[in-house]
Amino acid sequence: MENIGNKIQYQIYSTMQNPDPDRFPVILEEWEELARKKLADGPYYYIAGGAGSEKTMQANLKAFTNREVIPRMLRNVDQRDLSVDLFGQKYPFPILQAPIGVQSIIHEEGEIGSALASAEMGVPYIASSASSVPMEKIAEAMGDAPRWFQLYWSRDPEIAASFLKRAENSGYSAIVVTLDTPMMAWREYDLKNVYLPFLAGEGVGNYFTDPAFLSKLEKSPQEDPQAAVMHWTKVFGNTSLTWDDIDFLREHTNLPIILKGILHESDAKLAVEKGVDGIIVSNHGGRQVDGAVGALDALPKVVEAVGDKVPVLMDSGIRRGSDIIKAMALGAKAVLVGRPLMYGLAVAGQKGVKEVMQNMLADLDITLGLTGQSSVSQLDPSLLREME
Numbered sequence: 017m018e019n020i021g022n023k024i025q026y027q028i029y030s031t032m033q034n035p036d037p038d039r040f041p042v043i044l045e046e047w048e049e050l051a052r053k054k055l056a057d058g059p060y061y062y063i064a065g066g067a068g069s070e071k072t073m074q075a076n077l078k079a080f081t082n083r084e085v086i087p088r089m090l091r092n093v094d095q096r097d098l099s100v101d102l103f104g105q106k107y108p109f110p111i112l113q114a115p116i117g118v119q120s121i122i123h124e125e126g127e128i129g130s131a132l133a134s135a136e137m138g139v140p141y142i143a144s145s146a147s148s149v150p151m152e153k154i155a156e157a158m159g160d161a162p163r164w165f166q167l168y169w170s171r172d173p174e175i176a177a178s179f180l181k182r183a184e185n186s187g188y189s190a191i192v193v194t195l196d197t198p199m200m201a202w203r204e205y206d207l208k209n210v211y212l213p214f215l216a217g218e219g220v221g222n223y224f225t226d227p228a229f230l231s232k233l234e235k236s237p238q239e240d241p242q243a244a245v246m247h248w249t250k251v252f253g254n255t256s257l258t259w260d261d262i263d264f265l266r267e268h269t270n271l272p273i274i275l276k277g278i279l280h281e282s283d284a285k286l287a288v289e290k291g292v293d294g295i296i297v298s299n300h301g302g303r304q305v306d307g308a309v310g311a312l313d314a315l316p317k318v319v320e321a322v323g324d325k326v327p328v329l330m331d332s333g334i335r336r337g338s339d340i341i342k343a344m345a346l347g348a349k350a351v352l353v354g355r356p357l358m359y360g361l362a363v364a365g366q367k368g369v370k371e372v373m374q375n376m377l378a379d380l381d382i383t384l385g386l387t388g389q390s391s392v393s394q395l396d397p398s399l400l401r402e403m404e
C-alpha cells in the first residue's frame with residue numbers, strides 16, 4: 017500500500033509543472049490568514065479566540081514546543097501503519113474531527129461540509145450538540161461513514177436523554193460528553209464584538225428540532241425565534257452536575273461513553289471508577305479556563321492514573337504531524353483536530369477541510385518514518401525529550 021505522505025507530497029510537487037495561482041496553501045498559518053480575510057470579526061474571533069488573556073491557548077502550543085523528538089535511524093520504515101483501534105473499531109488514521117458547534121457561521125456548507133470531508137478520509141466525525149443542523153441530517157449525509165456524537169449535558173434531563181436516543185437511532189457509535197463547558201467562559205473578543213454565535217447563521221439548529229426541547233416552547237422556533245433562543249440559553253448547560261450523575265448517562269445509552277475535558281489525574285481516576293469507556297484530555301482549545309494547564313502537559317499524569325483500563329485521547333493544540341507523534345508517544349491513543357479544520361472550512365468548505373486533513377496526515381506519515389517509527393500505536397515516551 018502506498019504511504020499517504022509520499023502520495024500527497026508527489027501530488028503537490030506534480031502541480032508545480034502547472035502552477036495554479038489559486039491553489040490551496042500548504043502552510044497551515046496561510047489557511048488561517050485566508051480564513052481571517054474571509055470572515056467578519058465576530059465569527060473569526062469566535063473560532064480563533066480563547067478565554068481571558070489566552071494564556072491556556074498559548075500553553076497548549078508551548079507544551080508541544082517544549083518536547084522534542086529524538087529520531088532513530090536504520091529501522092526499515094518502508095511500510096508505515098497509521099491505523100488505530102478504538103472501542104472495537106479500526107480506523108485508518110489516529111485523528112478524529114473535534115466537535116465544533118455552529119459551523120454555519122464559518123461556511124455555508126457548515127457541518128455537512130466538514131462531515132463529508134471526514135467521510136472521504138475515513139476520519140470519525142464528532143457531531144456537536146450545538147451543530148447548526150440536526151444530527152440526523154449529518155448522519156444522513158455521511159451514510160455509513162464513522163461518526164460519534166458530542167453531548168452538551170443539558171440542565172433539562174429530558175433533552176439530554178433525547179439527544180442520547182437520537183444519536184443512537186441515527187448511527188453514531190460513541191458518545192463524547194463534554195464536561196468543561198457547563199457555561200461559556202469569559203471570552204473577551206466575543207464580548208468586545210458583542211458576538212453571540214447562537215444568534216448567527218442557522219444558530220443551534222440541532223436543538224430546534226429536538227422533541228424534548230420543542231415540547232417546552234409555546235411557539236415553534238420559526239414562529240418565535242427569540243423565545244427559542246432564550247430557552248436554549250437557560251437549558252444549554254448544567255452547573256449543578258456531580259460525579260454521581262454519570263450513572264444517568266449509562267442508564268440512557270449503550271454506546272461507549274467518553275468524557276472530554278479531563279485534565280486532573282484525580283478526575284481521570286473518578287472517571288474510571290464510574291465505569292466510563294474513555295477519556296479525552298482537553299482544555300477545550302484554551303476556550304474555557306484561562307490559565308489552565310496545557311493539554312499535552314496534563315496528558316502523562318492522566319495516562320499514568322488510568323493505566324490500560326480505558327483509552328485516553330487528547331486535543332488542544334494539534335497543528336502538525338509531529339504534534340500527533342508527541343501526543344501518541346505520551347500515551348494518547350488518538351487525537352482530535354479542531355481549529356485547523358475550521359480554517360479549511362472557512363476557506364473552501366468540504367474541499368478545504370479535506371485538504372487540511374490530508375496535509376496533516378501526510379506530514380504525520382512522513383515525520384513518523386523519518387523518526388524511525390513504523391506504527392503510531394507503538395510510540396512511547398523514550399522517543400521524546402522534555403526541555404528544561
Ligand SMILES: Cc1cc2nc3c(=O)[nH]c(=O)nc-3n(C[C@H](O)[C@H](O)[C@H](O)COP(=O)(O)O)c2cc1C
Nearest residue numbers: 063114115116117144194300301332333334354355
Ligand atoms: C469554534 C469552536 C467551537 C467549538 N465547539 C465545541 C462544541 O460544540 N463541543 C465541544 O465539545 N467542543 C467544542 N470546541 C472545542 C473542540 O472540540 C476542541 O476541544 C478544541 O478545538 C481543541 O483545540 P484546538 O482547536 O486549538 O486544537 C469548539 C472549539 C472551537 C474552536
Ligand SMILES: CCCCCCC(=O)C(=O)O
Nearest residue numbers: 117118146197213214303
Ligand atoms: C452557540 C453555542 C455554543 C456552544 C458552545 C460551543 C463551544 O463549545 C465553544 O467552545 O464555543
